[in-house]
Amino acid sequence: MRCSRTLACCSSLLLGFAAAAHAQQPGLLPSTRIVLPPSATELTPQQGRELHDWLAAMQKWQRFEKRWNNEPAHSPFGRITARRPEPAAPDWLNSRCRTLSGAVVNELAGPLGQACRIEAGFDVDLQAEAIRATTLAARADHEKVEKDSFLSRIHLDGLWSTTSTEARFYGLVGSHISLVDVGRVQFFGPPGVILLTIPDGTGSRQIRVGYTWGMSVRLADVRVFAPSRNLTLFFSMTKCWLVGSRMDGLNMGGFDIAGFSLAPRRKRH
Numbered sequence: 001m002r003c004s005r006t007l008a009c010c011s012s013l014l015l016g017f018a019a020a021a022h023a024q025q026p027g028l029l030p031s032t033r034i035v036l037p038p039s040a041t042e043l044t045p046q047q048g049r050e051l052h053d054w055l056a057a058m059q060k061w062q063r064f065e066k067r068w069n070n071e072p073a074h075s076p077f078g079r080i081t082a083r084r085p086e087p088a089a090p091d092w093l094n095s096r097c098r099t100l101s102g103a104v105v106n107e108l109a110g111p112l113g114q115a116c117r118i119e120a121g122f123d124v125d126l127q128a129e130a131i132r133a134t135t136l137a138a139r140a141d142h143e144k145v146e147k148d149s150f151l152s153r154i155h156l157d158g159l160w161s162t163t164s165t166e167a168r169f170y171g172l173v174g175s176h177i178s179l180v181d182v183g184r185v186q187f188f189g190p191p192g193v194i195l196l197t198i199p200d201g202t203g204s205r206q207i208r209v210g211y212t213w214g215m216s217v218r219l220a221d222v223r224v225f226a227p228s229r230n231l232t233l234f235f236s237m238t239k240c241w242l243v244g245s246r247m248d249g250l251n252m253g254g255f256d257i258a259g260f261s262l263a264p265r266r267k268r269h
Helices: 002-024 045-067 093-098 102-107 110-119 126-143
Strands: 154-162 170-177 180-182 185-199 205-222 231-242 255-264
Touching: 045 110, 093 110, 154 185, 154 231, 170 205, 170 231, 170 255, 185 231, 205 255
Parallel strands: none
Antiparallel strands: 154 170, 154 255, 170 185, 180 185, 185 205, 205 231, 231 255
16 A cells, blocks of 8 residues: 555656646747749749730831831832831830849840840840841751760671672671761771681581671661661671681682671661
8 A cells, every 4th residue: 555655646746747847848939931032034924925925026026117217118019108116015024124133134045035135225136136046056956966876886797698709608697897977878997707608619518707898888777676766777788808818619819798787776866
């Protein structure tokens, strides 16, 4: 009984201390949502459409003014007509441009930059700017460095045959590496290697290794075990020499051989 009373007293004291400590803890401060103001150069979809329509109208108006500069304007039928008024800018444009400094307006790209330069009184030719932007984009695309994979120069040769020798030699499988491209033609300088079957002079055939040196002509892009065209088919015409430089019993040096080859397709624009 005495132990039970002691445990009950201790438990009551601990609960009292815990409640007091919890009551003394400060409450959490209320959170405040911070909303950042939008950038001065950002446009809503509605503003973007209004600005696009106004710039298009301004470009058309500028063309009209250049056509009839310092002379009366004429209709397509040759009659004198009243000059077209300058298109009114969107109501929000002037206040938006005034929030930007002159240096920012001068360097700002895109429709808002063009519109603010017009509002600031700069001499802006929208047609000339459109032509300049198109020219710069085309020049950048033309000067883009296209890095082709080295694998696209490695050819797998097969289905080869001699073209003019009396004894018929067949190329079973081989490979070569192209070096120089001239249009659809590729020249390979390091000798390629091909496995040949040739007559041995006794009515049978033997397997020999040959070296090839020549050129390949691109025929078409083909698809092999892939969802899209992944290889390029070439027709190759080469000079071939057997290992040892002369063929046993036939007393011949190099000979002409032609066939097909496949290489990984290059990326083309």
